[in-house]
Amino acid sequence: ETGVTQTPRHLVMGMTNKKSLKCEQHLGHNAMYWYKQSAKKPLELMFVYSLEERVENNSVPSRFSPECPNSSHLFLHLHTLQPEDSALYLCASSQEGAGTAFFGQGTRLTVV
Amino acid sequence: AQSVAQPEDQVNVAEGNPLTVKCTYSVSGNPYLFWYVQYPNRGLQFLLKYITGDNLVKGSYGFEAEFNKSQTSFHLKKPSALVSDSALYFCAVRAQAGTALIFGKGTTLSVSS
Numbered sequence: 442e443t444g445v446t447q448t449p450r451h452l453v454m455g456m457t458n459k460k461s462l463k464c465e466q467h468l469g470h471n472a473m474y475w476y477k478q479s480a481k482k483p484l485e486l487m488f489v490y491s492l493e494e495r496v497e498n499n500s501v502p503s504r505f506s507p508e509c510p511n512s513s514h515l516f517l518h519l520h521t522l523q524p525e526d527s528a529l530y531l532c533a534s535s536q537e538g539a540g541t542a543f544f545g546q547g548t549r550l551t552v553v
Numbered sequence: 554a555q556s557v558a559q560p561e562d563q564v565n566v567a568e569g570n571p572l573t574v575k576c577t578y579s580v581s582g583n584p585y586l587f588w589y590v591q592y593p594n595r596g597l598q599f600l601l602k603y604i605t606g607d608n609l610v611k612g613s614y615g616f617e618a619e620f621n622k623s624q625t626s627f628h629l630k631k632p633s634a635l636v637s638d639s640a641l642y643f644c645a646v647r648a649q650a651g652t653a654l655i656f657g658k659g660t661t662l663s664v665s666s
Contacts, residue, residue: 443596474653483658484643497653531596533654541587542654544596 444468447532447545454522455553462517462548464532471537473515475507478529478547490515491537522552555580555648559657566634567665574629574660576644585647586627587654588618590640597643603627614638634664 445466454460466473475487489497490509504526506518515532529549535542556579566572578584585604589597601612608620618629627644641661645654 443598445596447596476656484656486653486655489653533597541599541602543599544589546596547594549594 443543443545445532445534445543445545447530447548449548450546451549451551453551453553454519456522456524458522459518459520461519462530462532462550464515464517464534464545466513466515466532466534466543468534468543469536470534470540470543471512472535472540473509473512474533474535474542475515475517476531476533478531480528484531488517519550522550524552526550527552555584555646555652555655557644557646557655557657559642559644559660561660562658563661563663565663565665568636569633572631572634572638572662572664574642574644574662576627576629576657577625578627578644578646579625580646580648582649584627585649586618586620587645587647588612588616588627588629589643589645589656591643591659592640600629600642634662636664636666638662639664 448463472491477485487501488507493509508516529547531547532545533542558577587602588600591597601610603610603620611617616631641659643659644657
């Protein structure tokens with residue numbers, strides 16, 4: 442248990458559905474991240490939130506919409522996804538500065 | 554721009570033998586370097602990090618890594634491999650305090666009994 446919890450662990454959704462991924466951290470960190478892990482590809486940084494403000498958006502399509510209502514929670518809202526969006530979505534948190542990032546278990550997303 | 558290279562897709566080693574998983578980086582300024590391990594269908598687990606100080610860093614499960622500034626490398630090592638070490642290993646770099654980690658593509662370590 443790393444102190445970062447992601448729900449759900451598995452999600453199957455149709456291309457017209459709307460769903461949300463949730464991440465919660467109990468470590469008192471002030472930065473949170475979404476990463477995408479696809480087969481045979483490096484981890485892709487999607488979004489960075491620092492002190493509840495989005496500080497980085499790595500050219501992620503608008504069908505992915507992050508939300509950080511407070512320093513402990515991070516959401517990724519999904520709508521009209523494509524099959525190529527199927528991947529493991531990882532949330533992480535860290536303390537600003539050189540802090541170590543701790544990861545959740547991930548949400549395995551399948552778009553059908 | 555910062556980047557990380559893990560030149561080997563897979564490393565195979567027999568149980569009890571030493572193992573090395575290679576990592577090189579490119580970053581402006583002093584790097585913050587990390588190693589993570591991922592078991593199937595799990596998130597990434599932190600192993601060790603180098604921020605400053607001694608070039609040899611010791612981490613979890615008997616792993617260590619050596620920071621070599623001239624070669625811009627941060628290879629992961631373990632003196633005696635276990636079958637349970639079989640997993641996917643990621644090297645990561647942070648260019649400066651406050652930025653996000655950038656990961657290499659990962660190296661699959663397979664330890665045979």
